[in-house]
Amino acid sequence: MQSASWPAVSSSRLLLQALEELAANPEQSAAVRETGHCVVLAGPGSGKTKTLTTAMARALAEDVVEPRGVACITYNNECAIELEMRLARLGMEAGDRVFVGTVHGFALSQVIAPYARCVPIGLPADFRVAKRAEMRASVEAAYAVAIAGTDDPHRRWSFASEKRRRDVDRTRPEWRGRNPELAMFIEAYEFKLRQQGLIDFDDMPLLAYRMIKEHDWIRDALRARFPILFVDEYQDLGHALHELVLLSCFGGGIRLFAVGDADQSIYGFTGANPELLEGLTERPDVRTIRLRFNYRSGRKIVRASLGALGEERDYRERAGAPEGELTFWSTTQGLDMQARAIAETVVPKLVEKGIPLDEIAVLYRAAYLGDKVADALKQADIPFVRTDGNALVRRSSRLARFIEDCARWVVGGWRDADPRYSRLIYRASLLVFGRHATADEERFLSEQLIGFLQSTIGHVDGTHAWLQRFDRELISSWRSIGRNSEQEWDVCVEMIANTDPASSLDMPLGHFAGRVGGTGRVNLSTLHSVKGREFDAVVMYGVNARDFPSERDKRTAGALRETRRLFYVGVTRPRKELGLIFQENQQSPWVNELYQRSKADDSDAGVGL
């Protein structure tokens, strides 16, 4: 839940280049130049994020006069970090004019932290975010007061949480009209938290909403700072963000630029609702632009993806797109054998075709499946990086990614400036001091960092020992001097535990850093975490009938639709090669549909099945 800020500079050369790249596409160009509210709706790979980042750079250069800036909200920290990297490629360097972060980060850092002490919102000046145990205790105490029943308070709280996320505006009749008992439960819970000077995660957008709604001057202050609000992945952002948008943009004069795809809405369990995005397009004051071309995937993959979704859409591959390859792999047994087949056959075949390891992704539904693939790849001595709950490097942690990049520098990056030392020191300063470091502080930090990095060039004792040194020589000092309250220094301790040689988890530093003879590492990711990313080749692991969809998915029509969209998100990630692996004669019915659709107007539909 951090954020980053950039100054005014968007290099005009990079911006011109980006505008030129979009010039052949009239819809993208129109969106980038739009100066009113704009919603871009489009399918996978159609350049929504590219359009959004270019629109941000153009707006900063042409529409927004310094010191004003723009804010960009996206689904989670991982998406925010990806967006920051894309913006950096457009020449947007750090400073105070651009916010990129989650809706929670925006609410906390741009509304609650600066203004909470000026309005009667019930927060003490030194409020903090509740820990899990404090939240659980508050749920139990609130249950005793508000409900005093005999069922499990936490089970009941899951219904209350849903209401809390959905009924954002509590002045509306449905707050008490619909399930009043839950409303009392929620209020009692929040009261318990406030008594201890605490807020929780869901409080953040709710409190920000209330503050903006009740105090016009806060809305004016926000507009003064950020006259334009950009939102990526709108379909997954839920009711709180939607209400904030209605209030600040349509009611408060901030210009909105939102992009999204209802077909890729996969976070219903957190309160997301694709209809909110559709609703925006019906407003007369919003210009809706639909993009039609898929720039990412080969023709065969684009067609197959429509079979995966199970609905027709007016999306096409771009003119001159490569064919793309579709391969079906079946094994005689279940998931373990499928994992071995990936390591022993599928990945080596992709590498034979010239696809580098870091351009291959293996996708699955849950982290325990990632364990199976990870074990099989280890056996085959194929390096990999995970993006799931069991990942060694948490993709949502800036500190974890910084440590990984330091390792990259140490194992060879120092030679070819990949990554550049200036970026590393800049990021270290942000991590330790937040946005404002003195010249002395920067000098001290730089001497410390370069001293450590240089002394570990040529390190041969494995990642575990290197991380221990990192913790001892850098983190322990940063813990004591750090001013950035959002920092999770324990991430390094976690990584040390996750590379414990006693459990055979250690690896050469080059594997950890993704520099193995220039080939990098295979990406292992859950389908949820892969949103927004793309690779040359994607292997969908375990697409068996019992999992796609599972019995649980079949319980409600909504859950079934969402799982199908999840399948679609996976299928739409590859540029050139899509492989699906399943147990013989037990493939998901969606694999059959995908196959049929890909065959519909082509005799050469794919290999196998």
Ligand SMILES: Nc1ncnc2c1ncn2[C@@H]1O[C@H](COP(=O)(O)OP(=O)(O)OP(=O)(O)O)[C@@H](O)[C@H]1O
């Ligand atoms: N006009 C264009 N010309 C060439 N390439 C483009 C163009 N627009 C987008 N691309 C490329 O297409 C790919 C997909 O773009 P992007 O990631 O922005 O799509 P998206 O709509 O956000 O995808 P998704 O919703 O699947 O995450 C990227 O590699 C991007 O550089």
